[in-house]
Amino acid sequence: MYSFTEENYLKTIYHLSQQKHLENVTTNAIADLLQTKAASVTDMLKKLADKKLILYVKYQGVNLTEKGFKVAIGTVRKHRLWEVFLFDKLKFGWEEVHEVAEQLEHIQSDYLIDKLDTFLNYPSVDPHGDPIPGKDGTIKSQTLTLLIDCKKNAQVVISGVKEHSVAFLQRLNEMELCLGKKLKIHEINEFDRCMIVMIDKEAKILVSNEVAKNILVSEA
Amino acid sequence: MYSFTEENYLKTIYHLSQQKHLENVTTNAIADLLQTKAASVTDMLKKLADKKLILYVKYQGVNLTEKGFKVAIGTVRKHRLWEVFLFDKLKFGWEEVHEVAEQLEHIQSDYLIDKLDTFLNYPSVDPHGDPIPGKDGTIKSQTLTLLIDCKKNAQVVISGVKEHSVAFLQRLNEMELCLGKKLKIHEINEFDRCMIVMIDKEAKILVSNEVAKNILVSEA
DNA sequence: AACTATTTTTAGGCTTGTCTAAAAATAGTC
DNA sequence: GACTATTTTTAGACAAGCCTAAAAATAGTT
Ligand SMILES: [Mn+2]
Ligand SMILES: [Mn+2]
Ligand SMILES: [Mn+2]
Ligand SMILES: [Mn+2]
Numbered sequence: 084m085y086s087f088t089e090e091n092y093l094k095t096i097y098h099l100s101q102q103k104h105l106e107n108v109t110t111n112a113i114a115d116l117l118q119t120k121a122a123s124v125t126d127m128l129k130k131l132a133d134k135k136l137i138l139y140v141k142y143q144g145v146n147l148t149e150k151g152f153k154v155a156i157g158t159v160r161k162h163r164l165w166e167v168f169l170f171d172k173l174k175f176g177w178e179e180v181h182e183v184a185e186q187l188e189h190i191q192s193d194y195l196i197d198k199l200d201t202f203l204n205y206p207s208v209d210p211h212g213d214p215i216p217g218k219d220g221t222i223k224s225q226t227l228t229l230l231i232d233c234k235k236n237a238q239v240v241i242s243g244v245k246e247h248s249v250a251f252l253q254r255l256n257e258m259e260l261c262l263g264k265k266l267k268i269h270e271i272n273e274f275d276r277c278m279i280v281m282i283d284k285e286a287k288i289l290v291s292n293e294v295a296k297n298i299l300v301s302e303a
Numbered sequence: 304m305y306s307f308t309e310e311n312y313l314k315t316i317y318h319l320s321q322q323k324h325l326e327n328v329t330t331n332a333i334a335d336l337l338q339t340k341a342a343s344v345t346d347m348l349k350k351l352a353d354k355k356l357i358l359y360v361k362y363q364g365v366n367l368t369e370k371g372f373k374v375a376i377g378t379v380r381k382h383r384l385w386e387v388f389l390f391d392k393l394k395f396g397w398e399e400v401h402e403v404a405e406q407l408e409h410i411q412s413d414y415l416i417d418k419l420d421t422f423l424n425y426p427s428v429d430p431h432g433d434p435i436p437g438k439d440g441t442i443k444s445q446t447l448t449l450l451i452d453c454k455k456n457a458q459v460v461i462s463g464v465k466e467h468s469v470a471f472l473q474r475l476n477e478m479e480l481c482l483g484k485k486l487k488i489h490e491i492n493e494f495d496r497c498m499i500v501m502i503d504k505e506a507k508i509l510v511s512n513e514v515a516k517n518i519l520v521s522e523a
Numbered sequence: 524a525a526c527t528a529t530t531t532t533t534a535g536g537c538t539t540g541t542c543t544a545a546a547a548a549t550a551g552t553c
Numbered sequence: 554g555a556c557t558a559t560t561t562t563t564a565g566a567c568a569a570g571c572c573t574a575a576a577a578a579t580a581g582t583t
Contacts, residue, residue, distance in 0.1 A: 088540065110561055123541055125562055130539090142548060142561060172392075173418040183412050190406045198393040308570065330531055343571050345532055350569090362531060362578060 087189045090158045091117060092127050093136060094188075096147055097155035107144030153220055160216040162188040163209035164199050170210035171203065177210040177261070178252035211252075212243025212262055212299060227299040230266070231276065231292055237268045243299035251297060258288060265303055307409045310378045311337060312347050313356060314408075316367055317375035327364030373440055380436040382408040383429035384419050390430035391423065397430040397481070398472035431472075432463025432482055432519060447519035450486070451496065451512055458487045463519035471517060478508060485523055 085093075095116045099108040110128070114121045132139035136151035147155060165187040169175040175183070197218070200206075207223070208214055216222040227243050241264045244252070255261065259282065269287060270279040276292040290298075305313075315336045319328040330348070334341045352359035356371035367375060385407040389395040395403070417438070420426075427443070428434055436442040447463050461484045464472070475481065479502065489507060490499040496512040510518075 086539080111559095119540090120542065121561065122543080122563080126540075169415075169418075173415070173422050175418065179414075183410070183415050186410045186412070187407075190403070192403050192406070194399075195389075195393070195403050198389075198395065202393050306569080331529095339570090340572065341531065342533080342573080346570075 084191065085154055088127070089131065089136070090154065090189055092124075092131060093147065093151050093155040094158045094162075096137065096145060097152065097159065100146065107146055109144045156216045156220045156222065158188055159222075160218075161190070161196055163213060163215040164196060164203060164206070166209045166211070167203050167206045167215070168199060171206075176252075176256065178249045178256065180210055181247065208243075210262070211247060212241075225299075227301055229296060230278070230290070230298040230300050231295040233268055233300065235268055235271050238303040239266050239268075239300035240264070240303050241266065241298060242301045244297060245299060246297035251294075254294065255298075258290070258294075259286075260290075260298070266300070304411065305374055308347070309351065309354075309356070310374065310409055312344075312351060313367065313371050313375040314378045314382075316357065316365060317372065317379065320367065327366055329364045376436045376440045376442065378408055379442075380438075381410070381416055383433060383435040384416060384423060384426070386429045386431070387423050387426045387435070388419060391426075396472075396476065398469045398476070400430055401467065428463075430482070431467060432461075445519075447521055449516060450498070450510070450518040450520050451515040453488055453520065455488055455491050458485065458523040459520035460485050460523050461518060462521045464517060465519060466517040471514075474514065475518075478510070478514075480518070486520070 092113065095113055096108050099112050099116065100106075103112075110121050110124045113128075114124045117124070128137065128139050128145055131137045131151065132145075135148055136154060137145045137147055139145045162184045165184040166180040169180040169183060170177060200218070206215055212225075212227075214223045214225060225243065228239075229245065230239070230241075233239055241260060241262055243262070244255070265283055267281040267284070268278055269281050272278070276295070278290045278292075278295055279287055280290050281287050312333065315333055316328050319332050319336065320326075323332075330341050330344045333348075334344045337344070348357065348359050348365055351357045351371065352365075355368055356374065357365045357367055359365045382404045385404040386400040389400040389403060390397060420438070426435055432445075432447075434443045434445060445463065448459075449465065450459070450461075453459055461480060461482055463482070464475070485503055487501040487504070488498055489501050492498070496515070498510045498512075498515055499507055500510050501507050
């Protein structure tokens with residue numbers, strides 16, 4: 084139905100409009116995220132607008148139409164289901180799943196995705212804690228807190244990450260921090276806001292504020 | 304490394320050179336199988352020859368080089384592993400797996416294929432009984448007999464199919480014939496060579512010669 | 524060997540998605 | 554309001570793959 088490239092543009096526009104709430108998505112922002120040139124983006128925006136997938140006003144940025152939103156959210160759904168498959172079944176690390184999912188998300192077969200969803204037992208979040216949109220396009224908005232904003236003695240569970248880079252996720256691997264780990268904040272340093280955190284009621288570790296800024300938690 | 308299209312051409316040349324033993328593969332044969340035009344094939348053959356993936360002599364057809372063979376066999380490996388995944392894990396019918404595997408075979412990640420192979424427990428054949436090439440590019444040649452060539456009272460196991468069309472595979476589904484079924488040939492009609500066959504020592508069914516011509520069996 | 528039918532290649536063109544360089548529009552500053 | 558910096562669009566080009574129509578080569582027949 085839609086090409087590899089069209090799906091990628093729509094998904095990118097979706098992610099950007101989520102990030103920077105309600106504003107129009109700009110040409111340069113899309114070019115940055117897709118690692119392409121602004122001129123190429125302008126070309127594609129015209130084509131997507133012709134197909135009624137986006138609302139595009141020259142020089143004013145773009146927004147997804149209902150139709151474009153459905154394609155975007157469908158692509159996100161496919162991406163995240165594949166990530167779950169790679170992580171749960173094939174035992175990929177959470178820092179490894181994204182790259183391959185970028186390819187798998189473009190396989191065209193609704194039947195396949197239904198079967199995959201069933202096989203994975205209808206997961207609600209991906210290996211990074213991001214919600215998986217339903218078949219109908221609905222998506223649960225998360226109400227998570229940043230670890231850095233938690234108070235002393237708070238007891239929380241790691242439920243997501245704000246940063247998705249391989250380097251950051253590997254850093255968390257080294258610290259044995261992953262989704263589902265229960266933390267208790269033992270101490271917060273006043274000077275640099277680094278934290279001493281107790282994991283699973285066992286080890287105490289030091290979490291830099293740079294790391295704590297990118298970990299999402301919910302109440303334990 | 305190699306594009307979707309390049310992999311498809313090389314795989315097609317491989318299949319054709321398997322079929323019609325040792326002869327050069329012709330432009331029209333490739334065009335037929337790929338559902339494209341002969342002129343397009345000629346264009347691509349020049350490009351593949353430039354990349355040393357095939358030996359191409361104008362008007363004389365083509366052959367895979369060592370390098371091209373490796374790409375082709377690798378693509379076949381990916382295709383068949385994905386078919387096993389779809390059949391075993393996602394519970395696709397054996398008539399449904401091919402279409403989706405045609406897409407999945409082009410996902411580029413050796414790491415993924417290794418993990419998938421492990422997850423599937425190193426299968427040696429795909430859902431149609433075709434052998435899965437090893438990581439090193441070796442492939443076991445099959446020594447199977449056509450059901451139609453079996454003698455009266457022979458006891459055999461269904462181990463493959465010669466015809467891969469959806470219609471044929473569905474026909475076998477209706478007859479409850481699938482890989483692994485044990486058959487005993489009860490009677491062969493002299494006039495039309497249709498067979499009366501006993502399945503799993505239970506039901507007796509009639510197998511037309513048209514069907515028997517396309518079932519591959521090994522000794523029970 | 525000549526003629527014919529078939530196969531294959533060439534020539535020229537189209538679409539998708541990309542690029543660079545230049546022009547136009549917008550935003551920011553005095 | 555004019556000037557400047559930044560963003561965005563246009564113009565023109567290119568590669569990958571595909572097409573049709575015409576030309577060239579090959580194969581088959583007498
Ligand atoms: Mn991802
Ligand atoms: Mn994710
Ligand atoms: Mn197949
Ligand atoms: Mn198969």
